[in-house]
Amino acid sequence: MATEKTIKILRFADEMEPAESSFISQLEQGEATSRLISMGIRPQLSIRLIKRLFFGKTLIFEINESFRVALRKDEAHQIMIKSGV
Amino acid sequence: MKIYKKQVFLAGNPNSGKTTLFNTLTGLRQHVGNYPGVTVDKKSGQLTGHGDITVVDLPGTYSLYPNSLEEKIVTRQLLDIGDQSAVILYAADCSRLDSQLLLLTQIIDLGHPVVLALTMTDREDKYLDESTLSESLGIPVFKVSSKSGEGIERLKSNLVSLVNAPVTTNNSFYNLSDQEQKLAAALEGVLPEQNSYRRLQFLHHGENVAIKDQIAKDTIDRIRLESGFNSVAHQIEETLQRFNKLDRILAALQIGKTDTVSKRITHRMDQIITHPVAGPVIFALIMLLVFQAVFTWATVPMDAIESIIAVGANSIDSVFPESWLRNLITRGFIPGLAGVLVFIPQIAILFLLIGALEESGYMARVVTMFDAMLKPLGLNGRSVVAFVSGGACAIPAIMSTRTITNQRERLITILVTPFISCSARIPVYSMLVAFAVTEGKTFGFDNRAFALFGLYAIGVLMALLAAWILKAFIKGDERSSLMMELPVYRSPSMKSLVRLAYEKTKVFILEAGKIILIISMVLWFLSSYGWNREENLVSDPPLAESFAGNLGHAIEPVIRPLGFDWKIGIAIISSFAAREVFVGTMATLYAIEDEEHVESIKERMKLEVFPDTGKPVYSQPGTWSLLLFYAFAMQCMSTLAVVKRETRTWKWPLIQLVFMTGIAYLAAFVIFHLLS
Secondary structure (H helix, E strand, O other), X not given: OHHHHHOOOOEEHHXXXXXXXXXXXXXXXXXXXXXXXXXXXXOXXXXXXXXXXXXXXXXXXXXXOOEEEEEEHHHHOOEEEOOOO | OOOOOEEEEEEEOOOOOHHHHHHHXXXXXXXXXXXXXXXXXXXXXXXXXXXXXXXXXXXOOOOOXXXXXXXXXXXXXXXXXXXXXXXXXXXXXXXOHHHHOHHHHXXXXXXXXXXXXXXXXXXOXXXXXXXXXXXXXXXXXXXXXXXXXXOHHHHHHHHHHHHHOOOOOOOOOOOOOHHHHHHHHHOOOOOOOOOHHHHHHHHHHXXXXXXXXXXXXXXXXXXXXXXXXXXXXXXXXXXXXXXXXXXXXHHHHOOOOOOOHHHHHHXXXXXXXXXXXXXXXXXXXXXXXXXXXXXXXXXXXXXXXXHHXXXXXXXXXHHXXXXXXXXXXXXXHHHHHHHHHOOHHHXXXXXXXXXXXXXXXHHHHHHHHHHHXXXXXXXXXXXXXXXXXXXXXXXXXXXXXXXXXXXXXXXXXXXXXXXXXXXXXXXXXXXHHHHHOOOOEEOOXXXXXXXXXXXXXXXXXXXXXXXXXXXXXXXXXXXXXXXXXXXXOOOOOHHHHHHHHHHHHHHHHHHHHHHXXXXXXXXXXXXXXXXXXXHHOOOOOOHHHOHHHHHHHXXXXXXXXXXXXXXXXXXXXXXXXXXOHHHHHHHHHHHHHOOOOOOOHHHHHHOOEOOOOOOEOOOHHHHHHHHHHHHHOOOOHHHHHHHHHHHOOOHHHHHHHHHHHHHHHHHHHHHHHHHO
């Protein structure tokens, strides 16, 4: 019974709702990862979805309440976020 | 370019205020290589007041691990500098220190002498202690404002003393892991003069950095292979460790979150500017305004230049006696020169406005908006930057594609960009549009401006269509990316814009001007002399019997279906050197045929008829056919040369030449017969 509560659903940044805020928990290892981290998109920082463009194919995020970036859906899918549960 | 011993390399992230700082430090003394381009070329200039020190502006990049061609240049450059008289000046936006110092710590670990300049201090209202930051980083730190000039002199005197007596910090930021230390140690034998972090860099970049020593090269390759070196994993590990260290340093400074006015304004503006419907509409309106401005603002200076040249030609004619030299000057050289000079105002205004769009931060939004739309066509959001710059000149536009990481998207962008109407077409368009469209206004916009906008629009549509077709033939499986930072909007500095427009116009005039002048004089010869009168070369035969007439007549059967006569044939042939030659050619051709060239060329062209049918040559169908031909045909040798250089093969420029000119012929044929 206890285990059920601790299971957290994996969520990625591309699944966020507009205006939703969370924190980055981890980055999946992929082609874009090194670049994402270099831009300052890294674990522990806050992330907020500002806007979805083109049916969610392009996403604008605010990182660390400091700067904004536009990412493609598959790029955002490399960013794991802490689920609100 | 002259090679100086004392160098300052200016590095930093994109949007770090680097280029503005560069302009402030170097003033007007800049060299932009052979062709214009914002930060694509190796741009360098002399430090003002210190002619012996050269400042090199490196392209903006986030880290030593490159994604694009442009970023590779930076990594290579930073690893290549072994000469200790080189100093790195690192620029960082002081409101963005949380993410803009990564590359700085890497450069420190490479062992370079570094100075940090904190830019945009006028935007930041929080107190920031530069001495504490300087102490914890182990390097000199200066707050500077390019706007007010605050801190610039202090920065400069520090740079000068550092260049003359380089000091490096003993601080190191990254602690190599045990495995990395072992690998770096294994390279000690072949790279004895490098530190451990540098050796690690050689492992990361392998063939991407120039290593002259073959044994070193082989050793690096062998160690990479034997250890199964996973570059990406090591990059991530290193980057996170660096940021953790930086976070601790910055926490001690207690800077806190920044919520400046300009940021709030930016966010409010972006709600409209990146709106799915309003965004593209605003973009189209801005483009329309740009072309309206090009047309209206340029009129007065253009008329002035035109009349000055006319006065000059007339006075030479009246002062000097008739001779072949006088004719060469007043009928060959001066009309050719006029064809170049008259369009300086339009070209300069276009470069100025496009520069303003880029510097304000608007282009980043445009890239973001159109990325998802362009991806299915085999293009990238960044292709828009090339397309918009292509509105000025295809050469810098093609060079700007170096920021596109996917090679296939980059190649397709390069191939279709010349469909975008460049400023060299403006002379042709503005001359011909007068025949195709009547004067007047529609919705408050000049009719001719509308026609011009239409020609630009059709160029863009053809570029997109061609991209979609080329996508089927060009294969490639590299991953493509957007990952675009949206910087805070800022009003571009008029001073740096004027400088940019001046530089670009100068290069454009010099590059195109040379070709146009030579061709004008060759044309004057070809149209003044013919082989029927070998015995008396001085007297001109009628134009139709001259060398040029023969050439034009020879290709007339091919172009007659498009509604063109043999004179247009001559113009098309000469335009293969550069499009704007068309106007000069027309001027030369008609100036030669007429005894008195006081009559303006346009008036003269209006009277031109086909001798067999008696119909006007510059009728609506004929003019539109010619306009479309010039819109689509590949008629620029300089562009082909740049495409060859960027693709490293003649294959692509040749393909481009054939398909573009083929499409042009077809389009001209169809429109001529539809309208007739």
